[in-house]
Amino acid sequence: MANLDKQLPLFQLAPAGDTKAIEHVRQAIAGGKHWYIALLEAIGLWSSAEEANNGRVHCYLIDGEAFDWLELAERLCETVDGSLPDNEKMALLFHGEPPLDLTTEEFKQLIGSNKYRQYLNYFYGITVEEALILAVQEEIRKEKRTSGYDNEHDIDNEVYQRTYGDTKTALLNSFRRENDYPQRRSIILTELKEFTYWRFKYRLNHCDKARIASDTKKGLEQLKRQGTNHNFPRKLVTDK
Template identity: 50%
Template structure:
């Protein structure tokens, strides 16, 4: 069984190398816009994680939440010399695609399965992070009117959303995942934790509360995007 697993991983790595080579060739030969070629490469990509240099890229969280921008970042290492740097930076740093695509077109390009996994990541990580920020704003605002309020803001936020302190939740997450105590958490592991918190919220809250909190997270995301646009007026004008 272990031998089969290693062989499958080797096959997926070889397949990924072939996809990278094909992507470079398509861009060099001018086969359509580079972003479309990138998305079509993502659609064919089957490797859930890999080591590139000293960095681990984990594209799939809990086997169901797909971070397509992380895969785009990894592929950018291979095509950075072939595409406009300003377009690449806008995509990787701000999530702004060089082409306008509606959701149906994006879904078609990356495939239905990856699109569903992308939605899991969008709601389970990005919206969940925004929900935490929105509740943090509420906690901080309340503390400004109550000078005797003590305790960690993070703990208040987590208790309101998930019913336990951040430390308690972190310990439960590590125990469930079999992670050693005291190990430093990187950005990807923190995103895995955020997705785990999302699943906990779905498990413990009634549907009306889940929907209300999700709307709050979406509203915070919209506010953050509006603020970002106001800070970058020249980019918006082209």
Template identity: 35%
Template sequence: MPIFNKEEIKIIESFSNINKENFRTNILSIIGNWKISNINSYDYLLMKEAFNWRRLAIKIIDYVECDKKLYSKLLDWIFTPHLYATFSENGFRELIGYEKYNAHLSYFYGVTIERCLISYTEEELFKRQISYGNFVRYTPEDVYSKIYNISYNELIEEFLSKYNLNPNNLTEIEFENFTYWCFKKRVENSEPSKLASDTKKGTMFLYKFLESENKRLNSTEKIENNRKKKVDFAF
């Protein structure tokens, strides 16, 4: 069970009457009232800028007592690939607050779209390799060089050195930080036109992935009705 301080427990308990009708609103209301200090470090706030609300939500529902059926419903909702947690943009922003909303967008563009851009570029180079009859071979190094004009090894070494991290023991959160750090580096070093183009590529890859996911979900016979709904955006 996550360890929270007294103030955090008080916030959770003020919205702890969670049921199948109000769970979305209550969890986001808890997050909206959550106090985040610029002094402390949090695993759900990358570089004190990019907010992964899902990671915090998981901690909260692990603390709240609820039956297995509701817990499963909560998890399904949290991992539904939707930019605004199945709310409208305004509804989501009002529940979590303006600052957390902006930090959420920083995570979306800095981690989700950045990873999609990497996947898009990898796919692009692979297609080029095939068109050359596999006479030209591309490696993961080429993907990072194409996007950031610097090799992956140079990027990761700079990142590890800057934050004094052990290369043999990197966690998922540290890899998320690395992705966000790469995003910030790209923003700093890119011309506006290239920045817009790269963002478009990442977004295109995301939509393509979601279309494929929709087909997979809708072609599966034994799935819940709520999983048959069209996925319209990812986190």
């Protein structure tokens, strides 16, 4: 399990972005370096936790702990648009499929050890947590089919009750109260990621270690069934 360390001196708010990282990815690609390596090096140089760019707000660090590296990768790719193979770029950003097969250690060295730790927080706290919900959803649907009861009404709350011991609505309301967010019907993508990460930490605080390990394994197995890695080192999915 990744360390949930909000005190790492990794990101500082800088609305204007990080000029040094942008210059690096441009110059490195122009100099003949593979674009994916240049991109990861630029990610290692990046210093902003969030920024507003071209009318869009990018949040790269969820709850000060979980590094959304593909969000930053997309932002940096925009600065060299036209210099990248479209098929490789789309495969990375939309399917998490990198153009080069790097080892975990190579990836860690390129983005830096601090960012790598917070990247693991995102993997376990958001990617695996989302997969866990899908796995439990499949379990409940299978149980209903086996019993001859196919009504999926309110299945979300069944999933959340089984996973967290409370309904989705109650958990979302608690999350928003804690963060002083408005109680509204819709939810934007950044808030959804924050809510997912909040649920992950909620499980850590309310479940015993055996249950946490079991649920983590269940989420990882779901990712394997989906054939999904989002460019997280393969052994995170295959060795756990």
